[in-house]
Amino acid sequence: MDRFLFTFFNAEVMAEYLPNILSGMWVTTYLAAFVIVTGLSLGLVLAVLRSALSQKMPAPLSWLTGALRLSLIFYVDLMRSVPPLVLIVLFYYGLPALGLDIAGLGATWLALSLVLSAFAEEIYWAGLISVARGQWEAARSTGLSFLQTLIYVILPQAVRLAIPPLTNRTIAITKGTALGQVVAVQEILYQAYSGLSFSYNPSPLTLGALAYLALFLPIVIVGRWIETRFAWRR
Amino acid sequence: MLAASGMTTESRPILDVRGLRKSFGSTEVLKGIDFRLAPRELAFIIGPSGSGKSTFLRCCNRLEEPSGGSIHVDGTDIMAPGVDINAVRRHIGMVFQSFNLYPHMTALGNVTLALRLAAHIPRAEAVDLGRTALARVGLADKERAYPGELSGGQQQRVAIARALALEPRIVLFDEPTSALDPELVGSVLQVMRDLREAGMTMLVVSHELQFARAAADRVVFMEGGVIVEEGPPAQIFGDPQHARTREFVARIDGHH
Secondary structure, X not given: XXXXXXXXXXXXXXXXXXXXXXXXXXXXXXHHHHHHHHHHHHHHHHXXXXXXXXXXXXXXXXXXXXHHHHXXXXXXXXXXXXXXXXXXXXXXXXXXXXXXXXXXXXXXXXXXXXXXXHHHHHHHHHHHHHOOHHHHHHHHHOOOOHHHHHHHHHHHHHHXXXXXXXXXXXXXXXXXXXXXXXXXXXXHHHHHHXXXXXXXXXXXXXXXXXXXXXHXXXXXXXXXXXXHHOOOOO | OOOOHHHOOOOOOOEEEEEEEEEEOOEEEEEEEEEXXXXXXXXXXXXXXXXXXXXXXXXXXXXXXXXXXXXXXXXXXXXXXXXXXXXXXXXXXXXXXXXXXXXXXXXXXXXXXXXXXXXXXXXXHHHHHHHHHHHHOOOHHHOOOOHHHOOHHHHHHHHHHHHHOOOOOXXXXXXXXXXXXXXXXXXXXXXXXXXXXXXXXXXXXXOOHXXXXXXXXXXXXXXXXXXXXXXXXXXXXXXXXXXXXXXXXXXXXXXO
């Protein structure tokens, strides 16, 4: 038991690496925040775009919209099938070769945002198409435009349906910030891991686990609250 | 957008449909419909399911895109290239079988949405107009209720108020009572009767033959994508000229 405590809850080691872990928490926090904001907004834009591209069009225009719609779906499927870690490494080493200087932090942010946008698009889209067709018809029959109908009538209903799966997916992907460790993003896991290698003691990892808990447990709870908040009477 | 109503003569039809055709793929649902509706007239369209009556109605505000022919509403060619279809639709009310109220908005929210966004009426004024419209259908006390808290009959009356608030030239009713429990039908028909008294031009697809007999100026019998026969209710129900009309009326009346 003493040995266990010494290995995983070594107070001396913990005290030494606490400042590092705290700074890692800060990095994880803003990285996750940026990923959530860009991923969810890009996903919403893509879903709305897909909805617009799925409208009936006259012949020559319909080829263009059809092609755009297919490339959008291809992007979404691609981003959903590639492991986020592969994307991070690819961006980190690949983009500088293309003349685009990107740090590990930028690569992680970009990769996770794109992956989240793809999953979010699918979830929003499922919400959009499950809103009854009569809602479109009623709104359009009163003279509302396509965009007005989408924004004021369809999206509020679609987003409500999308919130539970969206919360789950968002949490899963933001936890992926830990992957940034491989490209030297100084987030929680990176700090914990370097603490481990310097001290030869895994207590920094315990601290890291607690830091993740402190960060993500509130997010999970907020997610649950949002779910109940948006469940209105039908 | 619609031609200056000051110029309107009583003789010009509100709805003027000529040679209307509509196909879904290779199936021709409307095979050349000619139809005119005078101001303040209430016409009923009856016919077996699949006769194209709902499609006809939905072509009148281009919820379905016609394949051929022409439609004028209050003098405006609604199929002209470059026509502002949203402006046209503001003047054509539509009431649906399944109400289609917005579940996330109150009754008043449902009624005022298009006033604010499509007609660009300031919020305070839109609220006044919305309350007036709700009062017209007897639901002044329900403005804060969500659709889920209202009975089917009340929901349909809110839907009628939503159409009326925009002061339409014509209201299209697509089986407005078919989704209602029998005891709730009366309240909706009463609102339609009031509208007729107020001089609203109405085109109604419905199976409420009693109501048609009592309130319609004209009954149109459709089958197989064409108008088989039309005339005053007394003629269509009492002395139909076509064998198919006779057959249909006899079959429907048997159910009542």
